Amino acid sequence: MVYDAFLLLSFGGPEGQDDVLPFLENVTRGRGIPRERLEAVAGHYRHFGGVSPINAQCRELIEALRPGFELPIYWGNRNWHPMLADTVRQMRDDGVQRAIAFVTSPFGSYSSCRQYRDDIDRARAEVPGAPVIDKIRHYHDHPGYIAPHADAVRAAVAGRTSPRLVFTAHSIPTSMNAASGPGGVGRYQAQLLETARLVAAQAAPELSWDLVWQSRSGPPQVPWLEPDINDHLEQLAKDGVTEVVVSPIGFISDHLEVLWDLDEEAKATADRLGLDYVRAATPGADPRFVDLIRELVAERVLAHGNVRHALGTIPTWDFCPADCCVSPKRP
Numbered sequence: 001m002v003y004d005a006f007l008l009l010s011f012g013g014p015e016g017q018d019d020v021l022p023f024l025e026n027v028t029r030g031r032g033i034p035r036e037r038l039e040a041v042a043g044h045y046r047h048f049g050g051v052s053p054i055n056a057q058c059r060e061l062i063e064a065l066r067p068g069f070e071l072p073i074y075w076g077n078r079n080w081h082p083m084l085a086d087t088v089r090q091m092r093d094d095g096v097q098r099a100i101a102f103v104t105s106p107f108g109s110y111s112s113c114r115q116y117r118d119d120i121d122r123a124r125a126e127v128p129g130a131p132v133i134d135k136i137r138h139y140h141d142h143p144g145y146i147a148p149h150a151d152a153v154r155a156a157v158a159g160r161t162s163p164r165l166v167f168t169a170h171s172i173p174t175s176m177n178a179a180s181g182p183g184g185v186g187r188y189q190a191q192l193l194e195t196a197r198l199v200a201a202q203a204a205p206e207l208s209w210d211l212v213w214q215s216r217s218g219p220p221q222v223p224w225l226e227p228d229i230n231d232h233l234e235q236l237a238k239d240g241v242t243e244v245v246v247s248p249i250g251f252i253s254d255h256l257e258v259l260w261d262l263d264e265e266a267k268a269t270a271d272r273l274g275l276d277y278v279r280a281a282t283p284g285a286d287p288r289f290v291d292l293i294r295e296l297v298a299e300r301v302l303a304h305g306n307v308r309h310a311l312g313t314i315p316t317w318d319f320c321p322a323d324c325c326v327s328p329k330r331p
């Protein structure tokens, strides 16, 4: 494959109080999120001045990627400026023919994979003469993703006696999980279990670990992946656990869900239960994670199938099959 541009494709987030509600409207359009949940989430953004950390993290990643990078770098988001369609228009105007896109989620599922491909299709449909845009494969078990998480867990474990490792990822409806992967094989949960296993093995093979979920939204009658981190902390306290290290392996950087749902909410739960609680860092702009992006681009450009770095056993592919991660029916 020959590419003449690189696209960082992300979720987007508000950059001031006035952006919060229009941003949330973009995120939740037609998704049946209850009003109370939206107001609560608006409050989480307002707590941070209406500024999501995610845009600064994208800018930081781009600056870290730039030195020596062969392709012009573009950035577009699903839900907030720079909006993907505007970026695609700019790419077209600059004469870009075929771009390779890195998405800021390593996993399969509608929300974390296929919806980004739908975003690309929709943006291209708005722009006559738009370049072709290919999405980079999943990277949930790439050494450049596992190692920074593992170092962070090791650092958090240091000085503690025998903490329980608690890995977390964004919950999704169980129907969305079931539909994830080719033909619908629950690939989202399977990939996260693999990531958890690999991080635990690299960081602290002697410790017990669990994979739990965070940041559930949607109406209560719709089942989402469980247990929630807060319920899980209750159970651990009952079981006599006294120290927990929480590692958000579902996130590449400190998204709002990490800063609020873990550092505020889950921390408060742990304090109430008398648990010693520490949250491990995310990769952010760790040089190994930046190199992962370079490698995945090189892997596709050179098509050197023999150098496809992966520590796990779940297969990945360059182009998703048609029946992969289809959109679940929404209430």
Ligand SMILES: CC1=C(CCC(=O)O)c2cc3nc(cc4[nH]c(cc5[nH]c(cc1n2)c(C)c5CCC(=O)O)c(CCC(=O)O)c4C)C(CCC(=O)O)=C3C
Pocket (backbone or CB within 6 Å): 011, 012, 013, 014, 024, 027, 028, 031, 033, 037, 038, 041, 052, 053, 054, 104, 105, 109, 111, 112, 170, 171, 172, 173, 215, 216, 217, 218, 254, 255, 256, 257
């Ligand atoms: C799997 C997954 C990821 C990881 C993959 C990826 O990274 O893309 C992710 C990331 C993110 N989700 C984010 C924010 C939100 N997600 C929401 C709602 C939802 N997320 C879902 C799933 C996921 N979400 C789902 C199934 C919904 C229900 C609505 C629907 O079916 O689509 C809502 C609505 C309010 C609420 O209910 O929370 C908000 C505000 C931000 C930005 C954070 C920041 O600002 O730093 C990021 C990175």
Ligand SMILES: [Fe+2]
Pocket (backbone or CB within 6 Å): 170
């Ligand atoms: Fe989300």
